[in-house]
Amino acid sequence: MHVFRDRKSLLMLFGLPIVQIVLFGFALTNEIKNSKIAVLDYSKDNVTRAITHEIEASRYFEIAINATNKNEIEETFKKNKIKSAIIFPSDFENKLYHLHKARVQIIADASDPNTATTLVNYLTSIIQNYWKEKISTAAVPLQIIPEVRMLYNPELKSAQNFVPGVIALVLMLVCVMMTSISIVREKELGTMEVLLVSPFKPILVILSKAVPYLALSLVNLIVILVLSVYALGLPINGSIVLLFAVSMLYIITALSLGLLISTSTASQQTAMLLSLMGMLLPTILFAGFMFPIENMPLPLKIFSNVVPAKWFYIIVKSIMIKGLGIESIWKETLILLVMTLLLLILSLKKFKVRLA
Amino acid sequence: MRETVISTNQLTKQFGDFIATNKITFEVYKGEIFGFLGANGAGKTTAMRMLCGLSKPSSGHATVAGFDVNTQPEEIKKNIGYMSQKFSLYEDLTITENIEFFGGIYGLTNKQIAEKSKDLIERLGLVKAKDQLVGSLPLGWKQKLSFSIAILHQPKVVFLDEPTGGVDPVTRRQFWDMLYQATENGITVFVTTHYMDEAEYCNRVSIMVDGKIEALDSPDGLKKQFNANSMDEVFYQLARSAKRSDN
Amino acid sequence: MNYAVEVENIRKTYTSEIGTTHALQDISFAVNxxxxxxxxxxxxxxxxxLFRILTTVLLADGGKATVNGFDVVNKYREIRSCVGYMPGKFSLYQDLTVEENLNFFATLFGTxxxxxxELVKDIYIQIEPFKKRRAGKLSGGMKQKLALCCALIHKPAVLFLDEPTTGVDPVSRKEFWEMLKRLKQQGITILVSTPYMDEATLCDRIALIQHGTILSIDTPQKIIASFPHPLYAIKSPEIYRLLKDIHAYENTLSCYAFGEYLHLIxxxxNHNDELLHFLTNxxxxxVVLKPIEASIEDCFIELLK
Incomplete structure (x- = not known):
């Protein structure tokens, strides 16, 4: 009976499965819709135009740009604006009818190997389908040969995808949960009361709690990186210094989140539950390494923007896998920085110099 | 010859090298209020847990309400009531709901529960408050209610672990009145307390020091034995010699 | 005269799902x-x-208070560096040793x-043999002493002890009060709270408090002297039956158990003989009946009526 009196737990108990069913059932699918693609057409003939039209008409793709040269395509990949590209060489139609075969180049961002493979499959089947319709009218068997290039990750290793995800997750877990629990424990034990009634500044209490976890998280990060380089053979293509700098930023974000949780909870249990439910779940769901964000319905897409892990995940992938520099990730870093500052200010403001 | 309700023989509990309760032997008779005193860490709580069937003795024997603590702990639990200072009732249930819940646990029928709960609420003067959450009651009322619920199923013995800590002096006395009433109904009361004046209210008192029972008699008998004016002095003389204090 | 603590119309109300509690209702007093x-x-x-408000960790809903001349709201920083506070719950780091705890608190206060x-010597030598032991493994009495040591380490001007003896056995309680007496001789102002009435006589002055209001405030002697009735103690071997019969006696104003005796008003x-006659019947x-002096507990019971 007293189970039912506890409204908060009940809400959690019934609310959680509902939210999860809705999320997993409808919002989070591995199917890809409206993936951004770049088209580079050197031929601009009837066939290439028809195929481009087919791609545009398909629900899987959305043409982000019509590029004019290869450099442009590379640039757009670096800016994370597209997931795939298709390049028609010049004289496509001519070659097709006279040589009975023509090549088309497909490039996919394989830092997420699953998505990349799916995209390539979609593209080839679009071309094949188009061609099957045509072929019945043609006299000789004609062939379009797709040449696939997997960008960043030619061997399609899945480690490329999950290592940045694990980093985002572990740092979040350690920092948020540990900070919030350790501060709340002081409250429970009553030691916080004594700390408050001392000339010690509250800000120092927080700092002394946060610094050890910052250090621990960095050690964690190093362990993960060493493991992925030596055990999984994953290279770190970009600057390690940059990687650590951004990780520090992310850790501080997580620490201030933990602090925020600790200021608004009174028991270790609540703090634990809140960090698990409130932080871990969104991180797994919305960071983008389990479920591509592009496929989510608009409300969830918008929501994913407030999940710090999403931005961190993009940054880590860019640095580690793609070997990109700060010039390609300054936007994400800036977003993370603003988030951190906001959280930090909020949690410091909420941290009371008194008990209630 | 008085009927014995609790009887222990060389009852011992050891945690590693530490002997919490060291060969204690005593008897408690039906209908008496037995005060179980001792300094912090003398081994009171450990002994009480064994008698309630919550922990198994390392050696020695004890029977409570006719059942053996070694072999029949479940039977014991059905025949005793227990109340501690810290937890006894569900704070987020109303008074009536608490009575129904605990009545149900001890296997009372719905009819019995309805009768008893009406009777109990009237006796405690809680008619107006019966649908209030227990958490909103003052501490003294909670303790009185909690005791009434502990004896709802007419147990042979009721164990009380510091039931009056922090309760105001008037309510403390009302609480002891309830204990006397319960003994008149044949319930045996086994109680620990830090208030030495309450030790005087007991029929017999035992004082534990370092895991052993060092003295056991009526308050008057103890005062004569130790040539003291009050139980406070008796306790002080005994506990001062303690080597260890608590866990 | 400078007061160490001055409280003026302090008010605090808690509102929760279960209702409103008036924890403090316009309390005023001063401590020399x-x-x-x-x-x-x-x-x-x-x-x-009240202790939390005075140690600046809680804000009052109304009223004013100063500690050592500093306002509890505006000058909380100053107060925090000149008071020692021992909350009701054991407030040390269980997984640090005795020594580490002491050093931690010393560093905290910059000392x-x-x-x-000199100040903590008396207490410290009692816990020194255990200084390598973790605080969580100490006995109740030892924990109390360690907590007191930590609260004293920066030589506070005012010491706040919230129920330091609750749940502690009578022997340790007695030792604790002896330590407080010695501290007082060193010129430290001490505010201590306790639910044990028998400890009241060990204070210079006391405030009897119930339901957020002060019932009486004075020296223990004066409070006892102001007890309004002649008080008798009475006992017999059948004490519970005696209590019931005295309650039935028409000239009884009140009668309650008090240790081995009943206290009777x-x-x-001049109805002593009549009562004895009534009881013989x-x-x-x-039956033993004798006049006695009231105790603080009698006064508290009287004030609660």
């Missing part, structure tokens, strides 16, 4: 410098709320154990 002042009252009387060693004086034997 160097005084051992006791707040005596049961759980829920408002003692802890060392050696700097104020008559409606009108009820088959009571070996």
């Amino acid at each position: 410098s160097g005084e051992l002042f006791g707040l005596i009252g049961p759980d829920g009387a408002g003692k802890t709320s 060392t154990l050696e700097a104020n060693y 008559f409606k009108e004086e 009820k088959n009571h034997e070996q």
Whole structure:
């Protein structure tokens, strides 16, 4: 009976499965819709135009740009604006009818190997389908040969995808949960009361709690990186210094989140539950390494923007896998920085110099 | 010859090298209020847990309400009531709901529960408050209610672990009145307390020091034995010699 | 005269799902410098709320208070560096050793154990043999002493002790009060709260507090002297039956158990013989009746009526 009196737990108990069913059932699918693609057409003939039209008409793709040269395509990949590209060489139609075969180049961002493979499959089947319709009218068997290039990750290793995800997750877990629990424990034990009634500044209490976890998280990060380089053979293509700098930023974000949780909870249990439910779940769901964000319905897409892990995940992938520099990730870093500052200010403001 | 309700023989509990309760032997008779005193860490709580069937003795024997603590702990639990200072009732249930819940646990029928709960609420003067959450009651009322619920199923013995800590002096006395009433109904009361004046209210008192029972008699008998004016002095003389204090 | 603590119309109300609690209702009092002042009252009387307000960790809903001349709201920083506070719950780091705890608190207050060693010497030598032991493994009495040591380490001007003896056995309690007496001689003002009425007489002045209001405030002697009725103690071998019969006696104003005796107040004086006669008729034997002086607990019971 007293189970039912506890409204908060009940809400959690019934609310959680509902939210999860809705999320997993409808919002989070591995199917890809409206993936951004770049088209580079050197031929601009009837066939290439028809195929481009087919791609545009398909629900899987959305043409982000019509590029004019290869450099442009590379640039757009670096800016994370597209997931795939298709390049028609010049004289496509001519070659097709006279040589009975023509090549088309497909490039996919394989830092997420699953998505990349799916995209390539979609593209080839679009071309094949188009061609099957045509072929019945043609006299000789004609062939379009797709040449696939997997960008960043030619061997399609899945480690490329999950290592940045694990980093985002572990740092979040350690920092948020540990900070919030350790501060709340002081409250429970009553030691916080004594700390408050001392000339010690509250800000120092927080700092002394946060610094050890910052250090621990960095050690964690190093362990993960060493493991992925030596055990999984994953290279770190970009600057390690940059990687650590951004990780520090992310850790501080997580620490201030933990602090925020600790200021608004009174028991270790609540703090634990809140960090698990409130932080871990969104991180797994919305960071983008389990479920591509592009496929989510608009409300969830918008929501994913407030999940710090999403931005961190993009940054880590860019640095580690793609070997990109700060010039390609300054936007994400800036977003993370603003988030951190906001959280930090909020949690410091909420941290009371008194008990209630 | 008085009927014995609790009887222990060389009852011992050891945690590693530490002997919490060291060969204690005593008897408690039906209908008496037995005060179980001792300094912090003398081994009171450990002994009480064994008698309630919550922990198994390392050696020695004890029977409570006719059942053996070694072999029949479940039977014991059905025949005793227990109340501690810290937890006894569900704070987020109303008074009536608490009575129904605990009545149900001890296997009372719905009819019995309805009768008893009406009777109990009237006796405690809680008619107006019966649908209030227990958490909103003052501490003294909670303790009185909690005791009434502990004896709802007419147990042979009721164990009380510091039931009056922090309760105001008037309510403390009302609480002891309830204990006397319960003994008149044949319930045996086994109680620990830090208030030495309450030790005087007991029929017999035992004082534990370092895991052993060092003295056991009526308050008057103890005062004569130790040539003291009050139980406070008796306790002080005994506990001062303690080597260890608590866990 | 400078007061160490001055409280004026302090008010605190808690509102929760289960209702509104008036923890403190317009409380006013002052504590002199160097005084051992006791707040005596049961759980829920408002003692802890008051202590928290005075140690600046809680804000009052109304009223004013100063500690050592500093306002508890605006000058909380100054107060925090000149008071020692021992909350009701054991407030040390369980997984640090005795020594580490002491050093931690010393650092916290920007001092060392050696700097104020004189002050804590008495207490420290009792716990010194255990200094390598973790605080969580100490006995109740030892924990109490360690907590007191930590609260004293920076030589505070005012010491707040919230129920330091609750749940502690009578022997340790007695030792604890002896330590407080010695501290008082060193000129530290001490505010202590306790639910044990018998500890009241050990204070210079006391405030009896219940339901967030002060029932009486004075020296224990004066409070006892102001007890309004002649008080008698009575006993017989059948004490519970005696209590019931005395309640039935028409000239009884009040009668309650008190240790081995019952304490009795008559409606009108000079009915002793009549009562004894009444009791003899009820088959009571070996009845002892004698006039006694009231105790603080009697006064508290009287004030609660």
